[in-house]
Amino acid sequence: MKAAGLETATADPAPLEIGGRTFGSRLIVGTGKYRDPAQTVEALRASGAEMVTVAVRRVDLDATREESLLYHLDPTEFFLLPNTAGCYTEEDAVRYARLGREAGLSDWVKLEVIGDQETLLPDTEALLAATRTLVAEGFTVLPYTNDDLITALKLQDAGAAAVMPLASPIGSGLGLLNPLNIRLLKSRLDVPVVVDAGVGTASDACATMEQGVDGILMNTALAAADHPVLMAKAMRLAVEAGRTAWLAGRMPKREWAVPSSPSSGMLD
């Protein structure tokens, strides 16, 4: 909720809370597609994110053991959120979620059930079914979904700990395409709304946070930047700026100019 009388605020009065856990940063970042593990860790630190997503994949039996992300990422420094990226059925998503729980230190999952290879848009029917199954198994479920209010409400009813609508397609960098829908979701949901996917640069992140959402999850915007560590810093600042601007409450828009200097006291 917007804080009233917040005149000299230097910090967010209410930190992000999901599933009974509090996060100091409203930015959640992915760990995919960086140049190497060292750059991944450097970018994560520059982003200020506390929660980071990871994927579950087969061990490459021909590679060295350093391939495992846990070899480089300290789970006491970052809260790891396993995803079900690449899953196209409820059954697969549930299977990957269980594997992620076994590998990790929590029962949280970023739930993806993809419905189409070209757009990577979610299969919302399977997503809902998987959410119900995993909630019943005690998971804290954070589903990646589209920006449709009805699906979001159903996910909330199914027990999702947060709802994560896309800004635009995964990896597209197109930014927030439908601020109206995102505001609508935020106004109607009780669980946190974390915009997941599509943010391309700092202004996108700032504009998204200005809609009043609770957080943003991004990966490619950092990893595919010319300088991922620098972009991670920019995103940290943008998320803070957008959040603070929303708390501050923007001025009303007008069709015509209104002078900011006094109209009286002008010279003859």
Added chain:
Amino acid sequence: MPLIEVNGAVREVEAGRTVRGLLEDLDLDDRLVVVELNRRIVRRDHRADAVLQDGDRVEIVHFVGGG
């Protein structure tokens, strides 16, 4: 000797070899991987008891970078 499938590739193991033993054969860190045996997760503390049988399908997974 039993023939099993590990991450999609056929492999021969010694008779009586366990999941724990297989991880040792593959030089994998027990703490960094999760093992499925015929689509059921084998908990870390059960790996030394899970004896591999001919025709078993094993999946060994871990965390990699992802969004």
